[in-house]
Amino acid sequence: MAEPARRRGRGGGGAARRAERTAISIETAKYIERNIPNFEVLTEEALDIIEANAETVLEEIGVNFVDNPAALERWREAGADVQGERVRLPKGLARKLCATAPSQYTQHARNPEKSVVVGGRNLVLAPVYGPPFVRDIEGGRRYATMEDFRKFVKLGYMSKWLHHSGGTVCEPTDVAVNKRHLDMLHAHMTLSDKPFMGSVTAPERAQDSVEMCEILFGKDFVQENTVMTSLININSPMQFDDVMMGALEVYAKNNQAAIISPFIVGGAMAPVSVAGTLTQVLAEVLAGIAYSQLIRPGAPVIMGAFVTSIDMGSGAPTFGTPEAAHITYGAGQLARRLGLPYRSAGSFCGSKLPDAQAAYETSNSLNMGLLAGVNFMLHSCGWLEGGLVSSFEKFVMDADQLGTLHGLAKGVSVDENAQAMDAIREVGPGGHYLGCAHTQANFKDAFWKTDLLDYKPFETWSEEGSKDTVALASERVKFLLDNYKQPSMDPGIAEALAGYVANKKASMPDSFT
């Protein structure tokens, strides 16, 4: 009779341990507050040269504001030399205008515990943005749908190290282009309680984003606070189109934050050298941020730099390369001298699969992002194939790695407990620390813990099917989605949001362009 009892006992203990290991927590870590220095590759002299050259670019060459007569008029009034669509800025003008932009700002989440402060020594992590395709083990690579989108929002909501729900976590190609922003915002607002991004694909869609936020947060709250951070790309080199500028105008007018970001594949949209690229990046963000301040002085903005290197053989963008790192480190120095929050880096890779190449490239990028002083890291998880694909497995793989950034940023304590002299005395030469008092008191918080990676003995790992990282990640995706619980929302707000989306959709025919 003893045998079955013991077996039950074992089974019960095992189940309890499994339950503990797999207990669902939807805890979200606070955004990273760095307690480590920034890594700086440029000397003061180099920074001076780049800043002077950027001013020369703005004055001599200028930038284009395309199909946007009102913008040209604003520039003229501000003292720029406007010829056709070319805007040339006298030295110092852009930098002077940028001075009204805040050095940091709070983006409020509907759950106040998840609001983020962007700037200073902080780092806010947001997921991948923009891919038209998704990939997972079962379905392979395919066009993204709204159902995929919702899954990514749920995964983001349940990812401890992700502070931000992001924006276009994938492009829901099964919804009309002129309506999908409504479904996307609705998903971020209702399936998560983390901060999110607004639509930038047309000025009126930016306006819809503001109006939906007014329902979610209240009209007064939105006018007095920042509740969205949205991505405004510059058409590098040095061109600002009416769609992006139209969206920026809506957001700035409403005190909503914008990342003003060159999008550069080095050697194609910028010079093939690091210093030349940094010069162009700085000129572009100076012009773009200055323009945001012409719309509304004090509107919150982030200096962005999306810069990759290029494979000169194929023309493909390349990621995790030393040149991308140099630019990311250097742009961080420029942003700090400008006194503005800085966006760069991400889980970048060129690989088609979430394999070793993807992870090498991603780790190179994530580490450089932390050390470069990035304040807002878009694409921090889930990016695959040069940004063409949002990968379900890579999303949870990268999100797990984001925990290492939190750990690194904490820095090193040298308080009495950390000095551990009593432990060294207790253990002595030839001993071991596993059982000593200091280890017992500290082991729970001593080390970063993965939710994903395999540390099992070889034999156990083999018996369990020799799973690689993607297989483990696939299991974790399913586990998270199976255990997802929607955060609660005031029913009146939920109804109003759903009503807004339904009415807007009904007000216009579908358009797929």
Added chain:
Amino acid sequence: MAEPARRRGRGGGGAARRAERTAISIETAKYIERNIPNFEVLTEEALDIIEANAETVLEEIGVNFVDNPAALERWREAGADVQGERVRLPKGLARKLCATAPSQYTQHARNPEKSVVVGGRNLVLAPVYGPPFVRDIEGGRRYATMEDFRKFVKLGYMSKWLHHSGGTVCEPTDVAVNKRHLDMLHAHMTLSDKPFMGSVTAPERAQDSVEMCEILFGKDFVQENTVMTSLININSPMQFDDVMMGALEVYAKNNQAAIISPFIVGGAMAPVSVAGTLTQVLAEVLAGIAYSQLIRPGAPVIMGAFVTSIDMGSGAPTFGTPEAAHITYGAGQLARRLGLPYRSAGSFCGSKLPDAQAAYETSNSLNMGLLAGVNFMLHSCGWLEGGLVSSFEKFVMDADQLGTLHGLAKGVSVDENAQAMDAIREVGPGGHYLGCAHTQANFKDAFWKTDLLDYKPFETWSEEGSKDTVALASERVKFLLDNYKQPSMDPGIAEALAGYVANKKASMPDSFT
């Protein structure tokens, strides 16, 4: 008649392009000379505390020199307090003795172009050391043999970014324990012309290593120069065994370099805190390096720190973690204050496969190694499964990534060409840089180039079989081994080396313990 000619033309062109792409180069890059700063996580105050605590550890607790009466006598003469095998060092004594160790040294290779300078702002990269198993796609995981060993030496010889042939690139378990060092050294000496490491598994095997070097380099040359850098592990915590110290004595006496290195899984062989671990690491290396200088003042040494974190659930060592990074950065600061070359980091991972986990962990470790100011990086490629396995595929994967460290370390030029103002003027707003004069003049050297990773368009990649990184690496392993050509050697020396090995082997029975 035109058609066949054109086809021939195409074929020839394609073949020529393929030949260029796959042309074998056995070029070896010069060791890295950093033109970027070191990343430092500890304040001066924290460093002072750790240094003071390490002196307290040496004075109050001391270290054990086990089964080594001559060492105890040397310590007594040097002014230490010796009780039994416990050696306590008055404050300042170890540091004073360490002062005679050189801040940098040259390790000569038989090909003088491949000699390396260890120390200063340099970084010398050497392959994985010690695994009893090997793994590749075809054969899976299996005990390593001498044939595997020779393949790794050949791959190391052909790896551009690897400066050093290493030591026990895998443990050749098919050769008797008391004879395998002879075969290993013979392989390094004859199959490569890069610098290498000597045997440390017994003092007499260290002596054999010296004697084989005397054949290879000439007796006088060896006495006047350093031709080996060998790995002396400390039995942390604070214990120095007779085998390792016996090997150290042989090498120091012969002016050959030794890495004096704690081997620590944090929480087991050192306190569970970063500051406590750094204190113990410093105390241990101070004692070990001081001892090397008692043997021969001026003998070249490297301050080593092999430190990993631990998974407190399973007791498994963990790699690429933030805590390991903190220790690696901190130990670099301590080494620089001590004025000694520094060994740490590597292609560390706990993963059983060369998958994404392996690459995340490895990239975290490699990047931190570069930024921490490491001067000698053992294990820089090929490490798998916590060091139990040398992986053929991961060897070439990591070796390719080592190129990114070379690129990063170059730093950023701001000379007139790098400023690229003419390019920005030439292209202007809305243009593109691919064809501009500056790009044409600079693109060949502008970006780091992989020899392995995939940058192809999705369609091409799919048509070619959707290969992941391991599949590409497997092809590269075969390609390199198929194209390996042994570097030439003076026939007299080759004969003498072979004779030495044969005589030594014949002089004693096989022993497998």
